[in-house]
Amino acid sequence: MDIKEAIKERHSVRQYKDIPLSDTERERLGMLIEQCNDESCLRMQLICDDPECFDTFLAHYGKFSNAKNYIAMVGNKALPDLDERCGYYGQKVVLEAQMMGLNTCWVAGTYGKGKCKANLQADEKIVCVIAIGHGENSGNKHKSKPVEKLCSVPEADMPAWFKNGVKAAMMAPTALNQQKFMIALDGDEAVITTKGGPMTKIDLGIVKCNFEAASGHVCS
Numbered sequence: 001m002d003i004k005e006a007i008k009e010r011h012s013v014r015q016y017k018d019i020p021l022s023d024t025e026r027e028r029l030g031m032l033i034e035q036c037n038d039e040s041c042l043r044m045q046l047i048c049d050d051p052e053c054f055d056t057f058l059a060h061y062g063k064f065s066n067a068k069n070y071i072a073m074v075g076n077k078a079l080p081d082l083d084e085r086c087g088y089y090g091q092k093v094v095l096e097a098q099m100m101g102l103n104t105c106w107v108a109g110t111y112g113k114g115k116c117k118a119n120l121q122a123d124e125k126i127v128c129v130i131a132i133g134h135g136e137n138s139g140n141k142h143k144s145k146p147v148e149k150l151c152s153v154p155e156a157d158m159p160a161w162f163k164n165g166v167k168a169a170m171m172a173p174t175a176l177n178q179q180k181f182m183i184a185l186d187g188d189e190a191v192i193t194t195k196g197g198p199m200t201k202i203d204l205g206i207v208k209c210n211f212e213a214a215s216g217h218v219c220s
């Protein structure tokens with residue numbers, strides 16, 4: 001599976017098989033997270049075999065089962081773009097995990113915040129977590145807003161690379177599937193902005209990651 005297929009195949013999965021991550025999976029994810037942490041100055045942490053974080057009323061309400069592994073998205077509270085950075089680098093790991101045959105779900109609300117086992121320094125916070133494991137299913141394709149609500153460029157005027165990016169952005173996970181982003185073209189550069197609101201900056205990072213992976217063009 002290549003990264004474009006991973007973007008297409010990835011859907012939120014909330015029910016997992018009771019199978020622990022293998023040593024190889026832990027090692028590969030660990031290396032990837034380390035690379036992303038080095039590049040981003042975040043302190044993402046893989047936490048395995050911990051049933052407590054998703055053993056809360058909210059998680060059950062959100063239909064999570066057997067979610068025992070997660071990536072805690074941790075970073076310095078003073079970083080002005082902390083949320084967006086978490087979205088961008090977390091999605092890099094999510095897409096790699098998909099290519100490894102694993103399933104994921106971004107979770108900012110329905111987990112036990114006080115139960116997350118991430119190690120935190122005084123100036124850090126947990127932005128959200130990403131559940132990860134062997135899914136009971138592959139999830140379902142989300143309903144997307146029409147392209148004209150998400151992109152200011154008419155489809156007929158889109159360069160091929162840009163169109164690939166827009167399609168991938170439309171497949172990106174966003175909190176409550178709110179898709180509060182807008183993609184524009186400024187000269188030959190894609191510009192993605194958010195309309196604001198809770199969690200939309202995390203969404204923005206995720207959307208940019210998908211766009212870049214599918215288009216091969218960095219966006220701002």
Ligand SMILES: Cc1cc2nc3c(=O)[nH]c(=O)nc-3n(C[C@H](O)[C@H](O)[C@H](O)COP(=O)(O)O)c2cc1C
Nearest residue numbers: 011012062106107108109110142173174175176177
């Ligand atoms: C930042 C963020 C936070 C999310 N928080 C939750 C959550 O608290 N609980 C949950 O069940 N799903 C959560 N989701 C998953 C979204 O509901 C899901 O991504 C969206 O409905 C689109 O579906 P898809 O991921 O299958 O494409 C979150 C997604 C994102 C990007």
